[in-house]
Amino acid sequence: MNRALLSLIALLAAETASACAPALDFRVEPLGGGEPVHLCEAYADKVVLIVNTASKCAFTDQYAGLEAMYDRHRDQGLVVLGFPSNDFGNQEPGDADQIRDFCRLTYSVEFPMFAKTHVRGDRAHPLYRRLAATAGEYPQWNFHKYLIGRDGRLVASFASHVPPQSSALAEAVRGALATPAEAAGRRPGAGE
Helix, strand or coil: CCCCHHHHHHHHHHHHHHCHHHHHHHHHHHHHCCCEEEEHHHHCCCCCEECCCCCCCCCCCHHHHHHHHHHHHHCCCCCEEEEEEECCCCCCCCCCHHHHHHHHHHHHHCEECCCCCCCCCHHCCCHHHHHHHHCCCCCCCCCCCEEEECCCCCEEECCCCCCCCCCCHHHHHHHCCCCCCHHHHHCCCCCC
């Protein structure tokens, strides 16, 4: 092959490799500051569960279930991303240090947490606007969950009252984590 054709192939391969799914094509600030994280770069080929969180909510104990889910499945490619939000009932009034300390000391949260974020309405962060447009719904309260597959596409959206240990959410996560061969093996009649 000639040099020009090889260069073109290399360029196309680089563009394909760097393609970013629209649902994850955002830079977000880590909780407590620091260098913004480009979700595509940081979580490429991961199953991503995005959750708007709050420290003073009836659903706050979901932190424990989210951390357990993250711990159980992270080696298989799951990452939980927490976005504290004060959009509902002033239930996340703290600053970054207070939120981080609460999450670590009360629920031993190790999954990535990001800066306080607006998740609904005109002030919603572009990430949440994109998720809401794709899912057809903004969060109605704290601890709404959006599940994104390895391909960067929305798999499902779960309302706040659906806990991390629910069978519906657990099955959706397992399905998103499964390789194509594993998923085919789950279908009735597969492999017969």
